[in-house]
Amino acid sequence: MRIGILTSGGDCPGLNAVIRAAVLTGIKEYDFEFVGLRDGWRGLVQGDVRTLNRSAVRGISRVGGTILGTSRTNPYDAEGGGADNIAATMKRLGIDGIIAIGGEGTLAGAKRLADDGIPVLGVPKTIDNDLAATDYTFGFDTAVEIATEAGDRLRTTGDSHMRCMVLEVMGRHVGWIALHSGISVGAHAILIPEHPMTIEEISEYVRSVYDRGRAPLVVVSEGFKLAGMDEEYSRKGVDASNRPRLGGISEMLAPMIEEATGIESRSTVLGHIQRGGAPTGSDRVLATRFGIAAVRAAADGEWGSMVALRGTEIERVSFAEALGELKTVPQSRYEEIKHLFG
Amino acid sequence: MRIGILTSGGDCPGLNAVIRAAVLTGIKEYDFEFVGLRDGWRGLVQGDVRTLNRSAVRGISRVGGTILGTSRTNPYDAEGGGADNIAATMKRLGIDGIIAIGGEGTLAGAKRLADDGIPVLGVPKTIDNDLAATDYTFGFDTAVEIATEAGDRLRTTGDSHMRCMVLEVMGRHVGWIALHSGISVGAHAILIPEHPMTIEEISEYVRSVYDRGRAPLVVVSEGFKLAGMDEEYSRKGVDASNRPRLGGISEMLAPMIEEATGIESRSTVLGHIQRGGAPTGSDRVLATRFGIAAVRAAADGEWGSMVALRGTEIERVSFAEALGELKTVPQSRYEEIKHLFG
Amino acid sequence: MRIGILTSGGDCPGLNAVIRAAVLTGIKEYDFEFVGLRDGWRGLVQGDVRTLNRSAVRGISRVGGTILGTSRTNPYDAEGGGADNIAATMKRLGIDGIIAIGGEGTLAGAKRLADDGIPVLGVPKTIDNDLAATDYTFGFDTAVEIATEAGDRLRTTGDSHMRCMVLEVMGRHVGWIALHSGISVGAHAILIPEHPMTIEEISEYVRSVYDRGRAPLVVVSEGFKLAGMDEEYSRKGVDASNRPRLGGISEMLAPMIEEATGIESRSTVLGHIQRGGAPTGSDRVLATRFGIAAVRAAADGEWGSMVALRGTEIERVSFAEALGELKTVPQSRYEEIKHLFG
Amino acid sequence: MRIGILTSGGDCPGLNAVIRAAVLTGIKEYDFEFVGLRDGWRGLVQGDVRTLNRSAVRGISRVGGTILGTSRTNPYDAEGGGADNIAATMKRLGIDGIIAIGGEGTLAGAKRLADDGIPVLGVPKTIDNDLAATDYTFGFDTAVEIATEAGDRLRTTGDSHMRCMVLEVMGRHVGWIALHSGISVGAHAILIPEHPMTIEEISEYVRSVYDRGRAPLVVVSEGFKLAGMDEEYSRKGVDASNRPRLGGISEMLAPMIEEATGIESRSTVLGHIQRGGAPTGSDRVLATRFGIAAVRAAADGEWGSMVALRGTEIERVSFAEALGELKTVPQSRYEEIKHLFG
Incomplete structure (x- = not known):
């Protein structure tokens, strides 16, 4: 299997750790191949790829940002976009599935592609911690x-x-x-x-x-x-x-x-x-676990799902679940600390 | 209500944040008073106390160690120890209940005291993350x-x-x-x-x-x-x-x-x-939430329980639950990352 | 001898290390006493002082800011200011000399007071590194x-x-x-x-x-x-x-x-x-050496001088020397690195 | 001109910043070429080189260690060593001069080579700060x-x-x-x-x-x-x-x-x-200045000298001067702080 990885939306410490863990686990556990799609969905719709082998991901988990670049390109609006074009591009490049790492916009795009039959998996990214489907995300x-x-x-x-x-x-x-x-x-x-x-x-x-x-x-x-x-x-x-x-x-x-x-x-x-610079140890661990879980989901053929942290476990959830309402700070959490004020 | 707080066992970044949050919330939300028991159970069995008011806890949440000192004194073995003596000491000092912050040994002591009728609450502390009852603890x-x-x-x-x-x-x-x-x-x-x-x-x-x-x-x-x-x-x-x-x-x-x-x-x-020095932001948040939760448990009269993190929530668990087996790294977690080796 | 210490102008990491080193060295080497003047020259002109003994300076060298507070009060313009008033205030408080820690404005005030017969010593402070008399200062x-x-x-x-x-x-x-x-x-x-x-x-x-x-x-x-x-x-x-x-x-x-x-x-x-927070090790060392040198200058009766770093040595320079032109970046230093540009 | 750079002895934060600054300044200011000699003198005596162009030094000044590797090989004892062999190797590789970055042993080797007619320049490296010829060195x-x-x-x-x-x-x-x-x-x-x-x-x-x-x-x-x-x-x-x-x-x-x-x-x-990891800002600045100064000395044909920090200036000193006695802590510096003890 040959998997394309992309990072989309604002960058976030930990993106590289996801990439590294997915690539190493995929190569060593499943004998997968990987290509990096440059600048988010742009790389997919334009077929702009780079090699992602072991040496490409060496030492990157402690480096901020994303070695793949990122953009806010929408996979449907861009020239070359839409499920049919993307399917054709993937076929041409020999890509069997996509791991898309991104926030709500990215995951919404991924869901639509999945609904249209493209094999795509999501890894949630939000510095703001505003995705309801996961307890926390890296960054x-x-x-x-x-x-x-x-x-x-x-x-x-x-x-x-x-x-x-x-x-x-x-x-x-x-x-x-x-x-x-x-x-x-x-x-x-x-x-x-x-x-x-x-x-x-x-x-x-x-x-x-x-x-x-x-x-x-x-x-x-x-x-x-x-x-x-x-x-x-x-x-x-x-x-x-x-x-x-x-x-x-x-x-x-x-x-x-x-x-x-x-x-x-x-x-x-x-x-x-x-949003820049080396991730904390804690974020590197979470990002690494997400990367591993994503590639395992690919191996299991669980396309159309997203990985998520629940308690101390990494689970798979549906895109629909991930794209519910914004996870706001509940009033109880705010009340909890109000006596520390003033 | 007048509450004694103690920290026992090896020190750990975040202890002071627990103390500060408990004291501020107790004073401002419930009009409680607090005394610090010096050097863990030793302070309790010997009645060695210090004032814990607002100014005593000012700015301490980012300071490592514990302002109360710690020791490995056992509340039953020490001179002045045992439930009867401790009850007498508490009465003499006007202390209505105890918040004990510590690891397995401390919590075992707390459980025994609670079983013997002493109003005591636990806050789990383990740098090693080896307590099964809580997802994580500070430090x-x-x-x-x-x-x-x-x-x-x-x-x-x-x-x-x-x-x-x-x-x-x-x-x-x-x-x-x-x-x-x-x-x-x-x-x-x-x-x-x-x-x-x-x-x-x-x-x-x-x-x-x-x-x-x-x-x-x-x-x-x-x-x-x-x-x-x-x-x-x-x-x-x-x-x-x-x-x-x-x-x-x-x-x-x-x-x-x-x-x-x-x-x-x-x-x-x-x-x-x-184990020394300023806690990470994440540990300060968790320790603060534990401190708040402990004092709320005291206000609810939930003596004999311990606070714990479950997912993103702070819950109350029984001491018995806390003192089960050691939380070891499960084989699945070790297998998960073995392809990152070598 | 009883010495008043003040910090004036914008705060800077290292001020507390100067204070601590001066106080400890003064007490232990020379049997001096110290008082802290609150909020820069304001404390001097208004006679607003606090105790500076060993316990007051405990552990402060790694804490940013200044425990004495600071302000931009000018010792001549303020009510109670001017050499005569200040001399009277010092006499009333039993203060024999002043260590003034500050930047160009502070040192200009100190020079004028020294010219008017007030025993005052300077410690240079400038985050911007714009004082010509010293190679570097803390902060x-x-x-x-x-x-x-x-x-x-x-x-x-x-x-x-x-x-x-x-x-x-x-x-x-x-x-x-x-x-x-x-x-x-x-x-x-x-x-x-x-x-x-x-x-x-x-x-x-x-x-x-x-x-x-x-x-x-x-x-x-x-x-x-x-x-x-x-x-x-x-x-x-x-x-x-x-x-x-x-x-x-x-x-x-x-x-x-x-x-x-x-x-x-x-x-x-x-x-x-x-400008906030813990000073680097290097700044703590320099600030400590300045504090020691200032109190030694006081012991030597070298009022009217300022301590300065020259190479690896701490020297005494006249206020006049300190208050020459701004130390700008010389063209040669800028040229030196221009090939790293672009 | 084509210059070989080597790092020798124990590694030290800042080595890469020296390399980067020398290469960028040499290429852009003087149109020099550079090769990296692998693992200190070993790379020179065995003619084991790597390319050092702009992209090779990209972003390395904040990375600890040395991209060239290091060893404790002595240029005279090693097989292929000695001035004649080294001169032949340099001729074969088209290397006109050497910049050797290292501590006392390295500089002693460099001095002997220089005395034997090899064009070599020194950059002092000592984490311990024990070289008398320079106020400080990076690391x-x-x-x-x-x-x-x-x-x-x-x-x-x-x-x-x-x-x-x-x-x-x-x-x-x-x-x-x-x-x-x-x-x-x-x-x-x-x-x-x-x-x-x-x-x-x-x-x-x-x-x-x-x-x-x-x-x-x-x-x-x-x-x-x-x-x-x-x-x-x-x-x-x-x-x-x-x-x-x-x-x-x-x-x-x-x-x-x-x-x-x-x-x-x-x-x-x-x-x-x-000795590992990212250098402080201060060390990166000093190392960068050393690298620039070394390449300028090469351009000036000042072989046989070493760069050194004196006050705030980078100067050139003779190897002989650099290899005098160990720079120990003078008694006065130790006395200075003894009242902070106890």
Whole structure:
């Protein structure tokens, strides 16, 4: 059997560990061959491939990013796309099946291809931890660790100047990275998309911390929205085009907190460093297990499924299951830690 | 309610995060008071306590070790020990219940006290990940991370000299740290207590790696035993008292590998640095959740139980359940990664 | 002798190591006493002090920030300021001399006080490495290390997406952090205040890297100015008040590079995490040596001087020497590495 | 011009950064060609070479070890060695000059070859920082940083159990790594080869720390020798063959301290992890500057010299100067920090 592997969507620490484990296990356990499809679905629809043998995957599990490149190409929209074209390309290249590593968009594409008869398997990838079908995926742990190191650093400079430090972490739609890194650094407030707050509520936490003689530390998801934010904008006459985009929430919050409390406030946006670089040991282990499980599913002919972590086990789930609703932070998890605030 | 907290047995990154979360949640959610019992059960049997208020737990969740100190005192054997004496001491100090954070020995003591009517709750602690009742506990992730960093470093020096590097990690009875850190660093052989191997088998892996032009990297649990090791000793006339103790297995293996393969081999014993220092973000989160859950169990009067991680949830389990057999690495987990070897 | 210590200006990893070393050496070698002046010169002019004994400095050398707090108060402008008032305050508090740890502004204040007869000693602090009197100061090495880790991470995500990554590091007036961290991460262009470039020159580097099949990595000082930037603004009709402030140069550059080259570009601003958190070993050593040298200078009655690193030795220099021109990156150092660009 | 590069002796973080900088600068600034000589002098005497072009050095400056391999081959003793043979080999391979990166033995070989008319340049390498001709070399900073991280970790586990922790670091003949990492972690005693102490003196420090309620932390160079150690052995009847070798001093000290003080003591030997893995930013900068300077010296025809760091400048020195006496820790540097002890 000859399997094509692709990585699609935003990159994530651990992608290479998936690739390496799949290739080594496939070659040594099942005598499979592998080709790498360049830049996600683009490599498949355009038949742009590279060799994936043992030496190609040597030492890559501790390297961030993806050796295969990635893109946001959709397998149906692209030129050469669609199930028929892809089937033809696979036949031409002698590829019997596809392992697609990616997030919700990628898996949705994979599902549609599977429904159209293409033998494809999914490996879930989401730094934000927003896929319901799996307890965790690789990359999330690394992102939390990087945010933890940054928050630990911000705390001491905050304390020295008695400033409120606002740390913005990834999480467009869900607050998992903010929740975990906020707990980890002992944040005095954690602001997540699932739980809008007013600037008054936030300022209340900030002030109470300051009044106890400590420098407030706030961790905020990039996707957090202030309760009443739109009204606030209107009140100030801020035009929609000038309202902060995703990724800039902390830069808006810091001056608002400063204005509301009189406490000097500073913003830090972690941004891309959360998704680059060497994965944590924990992410390498999970990614390796996913890679092994994917190739075993291929050997079992279980096309159309996706691997997932459930407790301590790697299981196979249907794409449909994987593509249900977004896994948001449940209210109970947020309530659990609210007494650590303020 | 006034609760005594103690940490017992070997220290572990995350202990302080448990303490902090329990104290903050207890004070703010339930209006509890807390005292710290010094040096594990010793503090309880001798009534040696310290204050645990908000300022005492400030900023400790990122600090390794335990602010309460620890010891291996047994609550029944020590002077002042036994349920009756302890009940009297608790009464005298106004302590209504105990949260005991510790490993199997500690939890066995806690169970016996609970059976004898002392209100006590358990929080599981084991760097080695050998408690069956919980998916993971804090400290394990940090130990794997430290071993991963060490293994990544050993690899480059091994490659430069074409030496076989043998890295010994913690794990007296179970191989979890070696398994996870070995996967993480891409070890060419992982040697664990659950899976004895002969020196010939190990050498076979080492030689095949070397013959492919790579420097072999072996990760070994401190508790690994060579298959046929005792026979080997006898053959060489090595007296029992001179046989390597736990903690020295890599120092025995490296010269044996060198002798068997002719490949220069070096040993590194990570030792105590695996259990000290700042916990990973992931361990801080888990420890914090355990601390919160323990104090909530106290509020619910659920004495005699232990908190545990099951999937992504924190649950309460009975001590009996916690104290079943050692959680060893199942053969399936070892088989899963064997094609990454050699 | 009773010595007051203060830290002033922006915080910096290593301040606490200076304090600890001065206090321990002073107490044990000279039988001195110490008081901490809170929040820089504010503590001196307002007589706001705290105890600095052995237990107060326990374990602080590895903690970022300053346990004494800091501010930008000027000893002459503040209420209670000026040499006469300060002399009176010192007499009242029984303080015989001052060790002032700070950057150029702080040292200028210290010089003026010394000229006015106040016994004061300086310890140089500048994360940016812009003081000519000393080869290096503590904090710089930590900032370079943090920027190095961030750059290493950005590289892998850049490679995966074939994006140009622009990393902004500290350095308002001098490019040392950008130079060293740029070398360290293997940046394809390093942009520093001392060496303006046009967007065309930058784009040329970026494009040539991309054309070789690599993802361009640009490191830029916050104080870098585009050659012809003001003209560019005028051309685009951008009002002065909307031109990027210091600290936002990378956010301006990334879209300009993208526009000029057609290569997707992303910006990351490291900001405050460069100045917080645990100092590197190297910074702890330098800071410790400065603290020891300062207290020895006090013992020798060498008031009015500042400690400085020259080669591998700590020497005493006059304030006047310390306050000469800014230490910029010499053209030769920039030329040295230009062949690593592109 | 066509230059051969070799790395010889023990590996060291930063070797690859030297190679990369020399190759890039040589190719781009001077149009030189490069070949890599495999495994130190062995590659030269046996004419075993590999290509060193731009793509061969891509991204290697952050990778530990050496891509060229290393060995302890002596250019005069080896088969094919000696100046005449080497000159013939160089002619055959079209190599016009050699850049040899190594420690004292390597540089001594280089000097002899230079004296015999072979065009050779030196780049100093010593993790131990024992070469007098240069203020520092790359690798030392990384080793100190790794020892600092380990010491920080040991401290918390020591504190929890009130144990004396003994950390052994590299340094066979000089105590620089122990001195700097000992200062950095706030060790209560630093034991270096230059300053023998008796077990009674060491125990005195340990006891006084313990009596103040703290867990003693001792940092010791591998080459430290107890004052009166030989007498001690004789007294105990320990045969010479059973006396600890270099590398095992901490394992001897810990039980001796425990016996002398009654304080539980534990040993950790860092070993090979100090020399592997990614160099610190500071080491990458220094190594890069050395590589650039070496190729510039070649362009200037300055064969027979070695590059060296003096203050903040890279200079050229004669081999003779480089090979003077070992750079030991001067008594003044040791005295400087003695009040931080105990």
